[in-house]
Amino acid sequence: MSDPGPTPTATPEAQLTAPSQLRLEGVSVRYGETTVLHEISLDVREGEFVTLLGPSGCGKTSLLRTVSGFLSPSTGRILLREEDVTAVPPHKRPVNMVFQRPTLFPHLDVYGNIAFGLRLAGLKKEEIASRVHESLRLVRLTGLEDRRSNELSGGQLQRVVMARALVNRPDVLLLDEPLSALDLKVRLQMEEELRRVHRESGVTFLYVTHDQGEALSMSDRIVVLEAGRVEQIGSPNEIYQRPTSSFVASFVGGANVLPVTVAEEAGARTARFVDGSPAPTPAIDLPPGPANLVVRSEEIEVSTIAGGLAATVVDMAYRGAWVALHLDVPAVGVEVRADVPARTARNLTVGSAVWLSWDAEAGSLLAPEDSTPETA
Ligand SMILES: Nc1ncnc2c1ncn2[C@@H]1O[C@H](COP(=O)(O)OP(=O)(O)OP(=O)(O)O)[C@@H](O)[C@H]1O
Ligand SMILES: [Mg+2]
Structure with missing residues (x-):
């Protein structure tokens, strides 16, 4: 990503x-x-x-x-x-609405489908023609006026539906x-x-x-x-x-959400993973207590040289130029995903011991969500 x-x-x-x-x-x-x-x-x-x-x-x-x-x-x-x-x-x-599954009147051609609403509204013939042609130009379907819906590809069908919605301005x-x-x-x-x-x-x-x-x-x-x-x-x-x-962090882009605890130690705030080891985070402005550290999978450095968080590769999925790694990280307590360049993954297999690190500024620290389950 x-x-x-x-x-x-x-x-x-x-x-x-x-x-x-x-x-x-x-x-x-x-x-x-x-x-x-x-x-x-x-x-x-x-x-x-x-x-x-x-x-x-x-x-x-x-x-x-x-x-x-x-x-x-x-x-x-x-x-x-x-x-x-x-x-x-x-x-x-x-307002006009365009739906997931485009439906056209099967007995009408493209022109007839787009003109339908304007005819119903009683617009003049010339006005209808000029507006239909303007819409067809906009969706790049000029020339297909006489086609029926069963003579169109899925993409063309969706364009006709767009034109039909836009023709109403x-x-x-x-x-x-x-x-x-x-x-x-x-x-x-x-x-x-x-x-x-x-x-x-x-x-x-x-x-x-x-x-x-x-x-x-x-x-x-x-x-x-x-x-x-x-x-x-x-x-x-x-x-x-x-x-x-x-929720946003993991839904958009599939970021890692790592549970941490913020503590006040000698006047400074620190964040620690579940096993007590220090977590790399940007400056902490959350009160002491549980928090979530969000780190995007592409921000995580994976190395075979000791240093950082010890992890084991549990799954590897090739995506062409990069490889999606699933990692077991005992210190963190949840599975971590790292997207690494294919060249980094070359020396790895499932079961490899690796070390993880990331730039502290790349993560973001969020207050824990109020986890009231949705009942409605
Ligand atoms: N006519 C209905 N009567 C009762 N409940 C409904 C009705 N239509 C939708 N719901 C419920 O309302 C909630 C929201 O539905 P909605 O269709 O708006 O979701 P959506 O985000 O569009 O989902 P999707 O991505 O699957 O299309 C769901 O829990 C659904 O089951
Ligand atoms: Mg829906």
Whole structure:
């Protein structure tokens, strides 16, 4: 996993001054007695690409359905362009949704599918033609107007669905895992396409995925959700480099989360692993007590020369240029993952004795999570 770096889609400074396009204020959502979203607050700026990232069942689709109006919040408000739309029915909201599995009308061709909503709205024929062609150009499907849905590839189908959503010129486009049904190669191509369509259309995107790679590569900002709550909101770089909870650290990029204890010793704070050995950490600003030390797998140096934490290789997975090592580290008490260059792994086999170290500044120390189990 490499540093995703700054996102190319937009300049965050420009966006922070852009007007608010979509705002959620303390939105909770229930299915019957079960609360699936807990007081979500979020401000999406005009033209921003914001991604909701979280594991299956955390409430991503429910949040999109609430923004589009198909679900009503039990508390809180939804504002579009500073206007309260909480009570506005779905068809009157300036938003459109793109679903995971694209569905087109089989009896209509591409043109007919894209034009459908505009015809229903009673637009003039010339206006419809010009808007349909503009959308087709945007998704690069010009020339395929006469195809039926069974004559399109998966990627093309997804583009038609995008064109059909964009032709309505929504203020906000809601995308629910639109790439998950595609195979890896097409998915990577479509990631690039989506970024381009976002840039060229200027439409605000609220995108849903459980794939951290997709979220990191496409978004201006990422909202990490867990069990119906916001865990962290930040740029891809912030989410990856400075996770504020061990959930975010391990969900995004699969960082190691190592239990430590912070103690006050002779006026200075130290962190120690479960066996009492000192843990390399940056300056400690947490109170004494249990804490989590987060260290990314690519930050861990693995050496066959004694020094640092003693470990044993328990599994090795070749990933081409690098190798993922699983290590048993008695001092730490949990299995540690290290991604090392293939050249470093050349002398290792399962069972090899090695020593681990990392730059103290590369880790981050987090307060232990309140570990109340989610009952709702
Ligand atoms: N119609 C429904 N009635 C009752 N519970 C529901 C309904 N739809 C979803 N849920 C529950 O609400 C929670 C959130 O579901 P949601 O579909 O929003 O999750 P998600 O993050 O989109 O998951 P996935 O990544 O699997 O699509 C889950 O626990 C789910 O079982
Ligand atoms: Mg979903």
